[in-house]
Amino acid sequence: MTDSQDTSILDGLRVLEIGLGVSAPYAALNFAKLGAEVVKLEPLEGDPSRTHGPFPNGIKHKEKSGLFLAYNHGKKSICLDLNISQDRDKFESMLPHFDLVIENQNLGFFNDRRLGYKKISSINPSLIWVSILPFGEVGPYSQYVADDLVLFHMSGNAHGMIGPVDNPEVEPPIRAGGYQAEMVAGLTASTAAMVAMHQRLKTGKGCKIVVSGLDSMITMAISGIANSAFGQQPTTRELSKEKGSSIGGMVSAIGGVLKCNDGYVAISPREDSQWERWLELMGNPRWADDERFATRENRQTNVSALWELLTEWSLPRSKFDIARSGQEKRIPCFPVNTIEDLLADEHLAYREFFVEIAHFDAGILLHPGLPYKLNNTNIPQGISSAPRLGSHTQEILERCT
Amino acid sequence: MGNFPLNGLRILDFSWIIAGPTAARHLALMGAEVIKIGSSRRPDPSSRGAAFQVYNQSKEYCSLNLSTPQGLEIAKELVTTCDVVIENFAAGVFERIGLDYETLIALRPDVILVSSAGTGHTGPDKDYVAYGSLLQHYTGWNTISGYGKDEPIRGGLWADPWVGMELAMITVAAINHRMKTGKGQYIDFSMAESLTASIPAGLLEYQITNQLPTPIGNDDVIKSPHGLYKCKGYDAWIAISIQNEVQWGSLCKLLDIPKILNSSNCSSPKARQENKVEIDQEINKFTSSLGNYEAMDIFQNHGIPSGPSLNISEAYSDPHNTHSGYLAPQIYPDGATRLMPGMPWKTEESEPVHVIPAPQIGDSNHRIYMELMGMSSDAYQECIRNQIIY
Structure with missing residues (x-):
């Protein structure tokens, strides 16, 4: 061109x-x-x-x-x-x-x-x-x-x-x-x-x-600056006091990292439709119907229990496989790459x-x-x-x- | 509109959420006329929060329903009057709307189209659904940070503002190129690549040592002492970094710890790293009875690089940032005066940045559609009725 x-x-x-x-x-x-x-x-x-x-x-x-x-x-x-x-x-x-x-x-x-x-x-x-x-x-x-x-x-x-x-x-x-x-x-x-x-x-x-x-x-903290200008306090760094989302990008119901057999995968099925597709990807486990995980709000409240269940599923799997099949279902997820992974990444190579x-x-x-x-x-x-x-x-x- | 460096440029901003709007915001603050286009049909998700007020400072904001043929035609007519078009939809979306690059250059041959997407607009993974926070994991950016022991760090909200600044840079470069050659540009921007390009030393470290870079948190490879020390008050810390032997000498004198200074064990950064526990203990003993700002003043008066570790609200309130002029008072439509950010540099040769509060959707409809484009009052009203200007 x-x-x-x-x-x-x-x-x-x-x-x-x-x-x-x-x-x-x-x-x-x-x-x-x-x-x-x-x-x-x-x-x-x-x-x-x-x-x-x-x-x-x-x-x-x-x-x-x-x-x-x-x-x-x-x-x-x-x-x-x-x-x-x-x-x-x-x-x-x-x-x-x-x-x-x-x-x-x-x-x-x-x-x-x-x-x-x-x-x-x-x-x-x-x-x-x-x-x-x-x-x-x-x-x-x-x-x-x-x-x-x-x-x-x-x-x-x-x-x-x-x-x-x-x-x-x-x-x-x-x-x-x-x-x-x-x-x-x-x-x-x-x-x-x-x-x-x-x-x-x-x-x-x-x-x-x-x-x-x-x-x-x-x-670089442009979002936090705006929040401060409008009187919002930053979230605490203390785990026991943490409730909702914060300045950080990786927050519980919004998303996080799951341990896999070859590292971690980062997932963020934050919207209800994304969450439904994520459950499909997992083969609709029985706990999925649990009231505790029915809404984004509930998932946020019960995030520790949720993350345990998710990890049980991801642990024997590969981060690359999860990310690929998740993306096939239009779920935002990516492998947590090491530098070695990056240098071998096919997309970047293309x-x-x-x-x-x-x-x-x-x-x-x-x-x-x-x-x-x-x-x-x-x-x-x-x-x-x-x-x-x-x-x-x-x-x-x-x-x- | 004052004398700002980018006066005379008109930018059509279809972008939303953070990265694209932030890039256009930078250009607006430097004097470009930025017309943001959005629709109540699919509102900018960031408009729910306060952050929208900074991502969209100094812009015009029109509503336009691009899913209607007439809305698309209005957009195309606007393109003919604009120097730059910015969008950051998922790869392929802008084309599907009907605003692909080929269409745009037919309307305006020297247009600059800035298209930013998570993994770029070509390649096997171009359609991957991306958020900035996930890209920080994908690109290795998070893996070189943290303590390196447990799971990957959260990584903060880094990707979008970083990309926003890089988009602004390459956009201005393309504008300058056009001034010299008359040629427009299609910029296919990958957020992922932008993040990976921001950790070049990590990439080389792996190739040179055959080992993956180990995150070292607040430590440094060379400098010592280097880290955070506890101050008086909840979650109050001071960052201290000793860069050379003169500063180390000052620190020893200040802390009155000749036994460490005299020890030949501590005459080099490497030796001090080996005695880190003992040295850090001495520094903590000194800082723990001081407030973080108090500690900074004492250390800085002895020529020692140091400063408090602040959360964003504390950083916002730090007096330096208003005295330097970076944060300046703005009167808002609700009557309140707020300190709002400008651009992080100064030049004596031109006026300070052009800052006005962010608009609400539709604020500029009348001005842009009727005054700029010359739409008749009847046509304008009809577009509103038919949810085209919507």
């Missing part, structure tokens, strides 16, 4: 990432995956994610760190030490050659090095500069320091991550895995940058955008979601591709692997001086 002379959606866009860890590197990765040229500026010792791991056979190697490889393919790497004036000059000479900068250095990093936005914009007035800061530049916490753990917990998202617990005084709320607070800040920065590019297409002018990591995470990338040192690895198909533009084929530290320094500087 794609026209062969089409270019990719961000073709010709030049992005400079001055990122550490996850948030800014992920934002820049979104641009690389859509066809922009992304140059990653690293300190001499490299992005700290190069030392994070995991490493093959547990042997440290700055080109083989899993965390680094996950967020930096499709980029070029240039090494500069912005603490010395010579390299700052080089940095300034690079600025006219870029459209967009994405950075997540500590507050004040660029001002302290006489590279404040005023100066930057005088060098390149059409440059878009996106800063990611934990608390933004305004407000009582703007000088405070925070990372993924702190932001996840301050945003209100952690209390709904696990179901209610026996004793909230002993079992704390938890954050999600995979540095999700940083991911959210990165995705938000990508959106903000696209909007700034839109404005630049109209005016020719650049701008500076400050993304707040905390506000980005609160935007959509060619995973992308194989060969890295000089780390070998061939499957990465997630773009979660959408576009009909009128090329998705860059054969995206390059994550760069070796500083491997494009000379190339970039020659082009810019």
Whole structure:
């Protein structure tokens, strides 16, 4: 369907990432995956994610760190030490050659090095500069320091991550895995940058955008924010006090996970018609007529007893079989996949979601591709692997001086 | 309507529930004119709750019965005036209604159609019935979170807002592409893939180590100490994350625990992880007599990354979020003033976000059908009588 002379959606866009860890590197990765040229500026010792791991056979190697490889393919790497004036000059000479900068250095990093936005914009007035800061530049916490753990917990998202617990005084709320607070800040920065590019297409002018990591995470709790604005209290984390549905998605009569012989299956036959079909799937067990399970409300009230009966049925069965036959009856249910299951998933394979990338040192690895198909533009084929530290320094500087 | 970055764009929003409406909401806050289309025949399920008020801020809202031929014709006429069409029905539904991409480009050749579905619009499982909460299990997102001991975690309501932001991003990218090339776009979006793409490190960890990632809850692979510590008050906790040796030094000084500091056992994060029980005990001893905010101020004044673990209502009430301008007062039709969210970034070069309260279904009927489309008063009344504008 794609026209062969089409270019990719961000073709010709030049992005400079001055990122550490996850948030800014992920934002820049979104641009690389859509066809922009992304140059990653690293300190001499490299992005700290190069030392994070995991490493093959547990042997440290700055080109083989899993965390680094996950967020930096499709980029070029240039090494500069912005603490010395010579390299700052080089940095300034690079600025006219870029459209967009994405950075997540500590507050004040660029001002302290006489590279404040005023100066930057005088060098390149059409440059878009996106800063990611934990608390933004305004407000009582703007000088405070925070990372993924702190932001996840301050945003209100952690209390709904696990179901209610026996004793909230002993079992704390938890954050999600995979540095999700940083991911959210990165995705938000990508959106903000696209909007700034839109404005630049109209005016020719650049701008500076400050993304707040905390506000980005609160935007993820958008439903809870609305509930709070209208005076609704969040549900308790204490199991004995839990009654109905809550901010969380997996709640008793609404749905939950069932143990199977090969893991778990997640089911949600929440509407009465779905519930009827679910009972059919189970062969209409005798207890189905029980008054305790007759309505959604009753199922909610007697959810423990219900879940025991359901588990009795699911335990000797496979999560994949239950999900497949459930979906055949239009019941919302999915296997709880491990990473191994995902990589073998036929549907994702059909959509060619995973992308194989060969890295000089780390070998061939499957990465997630773009979660959408576009009909009128090329998705860059054969995206390059994550760069070796500083491997494009000379190339970039020659082009810019 | 002010000077907002997406001024001049018109978006026809057929989406419902959470993910699609949230994406359109973001675009509306940035100045796009978003016309939400719904019908009393099949009301948006989210309109029952308060959350609707945020998913649909700053939108126009028209009623239209797409199951009638005339309703469909009105929708098609609207498409000719719109830059973007957003929908998030189950795969195939929009086509069955009669608004497939081929039809839309015949009406408006450079239209951008954003179609979001649970597992996308191609492939063997495209018709799978999906909820965001289930997709979090299907995509591995939940399996990398939690304590890793018992059953999979619940996972919160994560999928839809995450997808909402990613949809907004790619929609604006497609709009920009059109400005440069004149070409529209069909975006076949998979919520499942969006979630899996948000755990790239977990996917690589499995391939690099041949072991499934183990959820580590509040712990960290590298940093230590790193976790939640009990404060004074019911379910009150503070999150503390020590990123480097300077911060570790500050913590030891603050807690007055030289015996730990002096111990060579604790001179690296790895060593501290091995002595986690003893160190955590010391920190808990210090925090348990403090309120969570009090603890944050003390730790932050010593340069230690920290903050209270809040439930959503507490996060909503946190003074930072009003001082930063993220939450701003809005006057509602019931006369009440409520703090409502904007967008999570700021720029000096343009006005703050365009926020107005969410509409009710049909609020914009007159304006859109008569003023914008030029429908006569008689025709308009007849459409209402015949349950076409319905």
